[in-house]
Amino acid sequence: MKLLEYEAKDIFVEYGIPTSTGIVIDDVANLKAALYKLGLPVVLKAQVLVGGRGKAGGIKIAKTEEEAMHMAEQILSMEIKGLPVKKLLVCTPSVIEKELYVGFVVDRNKKKMTLLASTEGGVDIEQVAEKTPEKIYKVTIDPIIGLQEHEARNTARKLGYTGEALVSLTSIIDTLGRIMQDKDAELIEINPLAITPEGFEALDAKLIIDDNAMFRHPEFAKDMKETQEFTPIEKAAKEAGLAYVELDGDIGIIGCGAGLVMASLDVVNHYGGAPANFLDIGGGATAENMKKALEIITMKSGLKSIFVNIFGGITKCDEVAKGILEFNPPVPVYVRMMGTNEEEAKRILNEAGYDLYGSMQEAAEAAVKGGK
């Protein structure tokens, strides 16, 4: 689960990281009160779960109240990369002398978290890694003992700090590592970590919590449900417990197993079709599951045909066939089925006038032709 900037910053503050906070508003009517508390000028920051907010016009500085009202209205009515801006963080601008980067990411190949730190903050760290990899300092974290204080201190020294600044930076890095550990973060980032006349200050915050670890984090279940990272159909699928991803095309896809569904999309694409979605009904699907899956993929408008690809080990084909009949889709369905009770499924579908195909490539090709 991705957290919004202000949600992540609340956690930073709780742990004692010096952070630029402010006031969150979701309505321009509340801006005046915020300005009264903060004074002018202010920074207005769109709270959305995508990168590149600044470039898209989602971050603005206002010098007067009038300017602030106008800009807030503008930002709260905009969409950034398809996501509507529902909240705005209003804060006092900081005097920035320098910008650093500190973060922890998953290294899939080392099977460990890696601490990344750089004097080149304020820009995308992937760009720094590409252009000037020597400016990123890395420490691989032992998953059993976690980040150690001396690793944070070594990092602060390698970034060029001494004295009081070294001690403060060490503490910030060490604390960030503790948040990562405590909150099951799969990514945690301060970018930029600014140096101001008053010392270090986290100007932005990025935090992604591992969805699989939610069972030990009831604190995230309560107020952060309004997550914005999914489309309405994706949300409906999530509630039904189905893995669904909305795509741009017009051929609906349902299959069992993530790899097989991905391959189904690729085969449809190979025959010149454009998949409308990814949907994995998983192993052992019932007629009810299949009906729900069809309901979800047909929520998307403009579907021309549907390709169903079942290679069942434990999936009973007759159950899937019954689900298709119960829903009775509004567009042609092309079915490939193999596995338990395959014969019964064939009988059910043939009687109802559906065609069954022997291989995934035949069914995919037919779905593409049938959708034209």
Next chain:
Amino acid sequence: MAILVNEKTKIVVQGATGRQGQFHTRRMKAYGTNIVGGVTPGKGGAMLDDIPIFDTVEEAGADAAILFVPARLMRSAAVEAIANGLSPVVCITEHVPIKDAMFIQEYARQAGADVVGPNTPGLISPGKALLGILPPHIFAEGSIGLLSRSGTLTYEIIDEMTKNKLGQSTAIGIGGDPVIGMDFISTLQRFEDDKDTKAMVMIGEIGGNAEELAAEYIKEHITKPVVSYIAGKTAPPGKRMGHAGAVISGNTGTAESKIHALNAVGVPVATMPHEVPQLLRDLL
């Protein structure tokens, strides 16, 4: 010969008394796998058919373990198996927290144990042992080693191979999560060292750069022929395609990059799953 397990390997099933655990324990036993016991804390002394259930792994006297325990118990259960010197330790369960997966992998690395998964269908050495949830009837004994990040896509390709009389030495699902135990490189090396494996099929998908690293490794260390299939050519960036590990982040993890890296070291990559048998025939 086969890799990791054979008909003699003594297997303990952790989480054998749950619904999934019971079903698959019976199926593995029926296939001829040498199951010596199950472990469910508090149910020691019970029996599952003729399989004794123990409270601890220590009592079972096994060589290797397969785990059907719930995700939140995976870390402690896998550590118990590793602490008892078992290997391989096959973690079937999906949705294990990444922090726990990292802990398990580091503990296994220090102990010298092989961990398969988590989020894997497991492995099968056809005719010898089934250590997982793969449908055994589609496999056939033979000399092709198969390694894959997927489950059902593996069955699809295995079915095509078996129909084309290309049997398997061992087929292993390495897991669909971002952090897994045995990866493409370590598994390819096992097949390279196995005298009864003549060629390998490597099934990859979008996300991470394990296929690119495997390509470099194949160039330097693997002499046997390898063919591949990569799923997710049409996947959009930033979206998780079912598997937790199947996500393109920035420029990393695209199918194009993987296919390019494999082709560059002479590994043919099938455009569609059913083309794998022909690619194998061309090389054998």
